[in-house]
Amino acid sequence: MSQAAAAPWFELQGITKVYGQGESEVRALDGIDLLIEQGELVAVMGASGSGKSTCMNIIGCLDTPTAGRYLFHGADVGGLDRDQRALIRRHFIGFVFQGFNLLPRTSAVENVELPLVYRRVEAEERRVRALSALKAVGLDGREKHTPSELSGGQQQRVAIARALVSEPSLLLADEPTGNLDSSRTKEIMELLVQLNQERGLTIVMITHEPELANYVKRRIVFKDGRIVEDRPVRSS
Amino acid sequence: MLLGTIWMALREIRKNAMRSILTMLGVVIGVGAVVTLVTVGDGATASVTASISALGNNVLMVMPGSDRRPGSSGATGDPLEIADAGAIREIAGLLAVAPTASKQLLAVYGNKSWRTTVSGVTTDYLPARGYAVEKGRNLTTGEVTAGRAVCLIGATVARELFGSGDPLGAAVRLGRVSCTIIGVLGSKGAGMMGNDNDDLILLPIKAFQRRIAGNTNVAMIFVAVAEGRSTSSIKQQIEGLMRERRRIGRGAPDDFNVRDMQEIIETVSTTNKMMTALLGAVAAVSLLVGGIGIMNIMLVSVTERTREIGIRLAVGALGRDVLLQFLIEAITLSTLGGALGVILGMGGAYAITQALKMPFLVSPNMIVLAFAFSAFVGVLFGYLPARKAAHLDPIEALRHE
């Protein structure tokens, strides 16, 4: 692990993302340089529409930048094809989406199992791991419920369990505690900090709550598609 | 993984049960129609073949007249004579040569009467036509040459005139003749046109000609060919012989004809096979329409589930994982439809064959083919929607409302 820690986990060099053309052109990202190392716990903040989600999608190999270079573990993602990027997602990355993005009409536990299906994990082991992930986010007893039978906060926790179940090395979480009350938020944050410390899980977390900065070691602030602030946080 | 995907497809199908059933309906009807038609067709072929075979596979029929179409008298030539049968008997390799003439007559016994076919025959008639005596005895050569007033009756005639009583020794009146019954024939059942093979009375041909017909005409000569002899070569010999006897000049057409039962069986079964193939083609078209129905619903399903596809891609599904998922869903739909169709088609075929008193023959080949074909329909029409799903962009799919 010490060797891995030396190498940057991933690096963005002048990443730009432009939507639309001409009059309606939107520069969602405008030259982002960012280097994140193995085992970091980073909070990303910024106003709505500042490009946080767009940036996270590029980091997660879901989206491709209009310009710039993205090095994932030293490899240039720009040179990878669709399937290779899918394999990076499958084996290294866990997502918590802003809108949860759970499969409708599908039980919580099956939602959580989904990443394991594509990792070709056997059904029995899948079930065991999914149930323990649900337990970790405090959702045991709700595993048979479908998303429409769960509250917003519960859905969010299912999404977190789904991101963690495959034991990714990079967790990308878009406002993972946005719908939770303060005690739940505290629980989830403590879980993330614990995973970060014990397993060396690298976490990039978008948040609008400044108080969450207390849990992280580094804070990045976006404004109009640029990084305007990037500094370590002194833990309290 | 494959099993898991099939399982997933089944659950997806169940979630939309009503829609899935309607989607499958096209394939169900298509496969059901194919299975019914082919099974009924096979049964019809088998029953016709069986009833023709009941006449004897190796039987030739010599008839006056040149028309070759069965059941039509056409241009009539001079009638045949008993002497023709005697001449044919000289040909080597024959089991039996049976000249015969018939008439529809009312048979009367006591206060009962029954309209039946009365035929003048020789001792050779029973072996040539495959009849056996159940009670009593066959005609003797002496009775045939002398033209004695004795007769054999079929099972139907026995039942109608005597009920459960014993007909042996009784005298039936046929027109002006009174005939003593010397034997009852064993039952042969229904013939190919639904005619009753047991509704007949046989008496010596001389007696028939003299006392019933009032002429010496022979309507038909049945010739049974020995096992292992070629019916077509015997047929040629008979034709040659008859042309000579009837003094037909070189190049002039026959004024008689010789029918080969083997040929008729072949004609009937090829006709039936053609009908089956034709109906099968019609059914295949309906299967095609069913396939288009599946494609339509799969396309709708892909659009509806765009977000789901985005989620799957986001957690690491490859394009081909998604392709396989939707393809298997389509194949599962069409194969389920195929299975239902086979069941319904078999049921329909069973009902029809029972109603028409035909044999119900299940052809395993056809069932396998029906399954394979419906699965193929799934692949063919599921591929396009599945490919569409597999090529979705993950980000756009996730944003899809």
Ligand SMILES: Nc1ncnc2c1ncn2[C@@H]1O[C@H](COP(=O)(O)OP(=O)(O)OP(=O)(O)O)[C@@H](O)[C@H]1O
């Ligand atoms: N598909 C798209 N087409 C056009 N514009 C887009 C698209 N996706 C994002 N944008 C634009 O890019 C900008 C950045 O969007 P992004 O979702 O990254 O913001 P964000 O920082 O995540 O905001 P929030 O905090 O509200 O989630 C916005 O102005 C948005 O309108």
Ligand SMILES: [Mg+2]
């Ligand atoms: Mg966002």
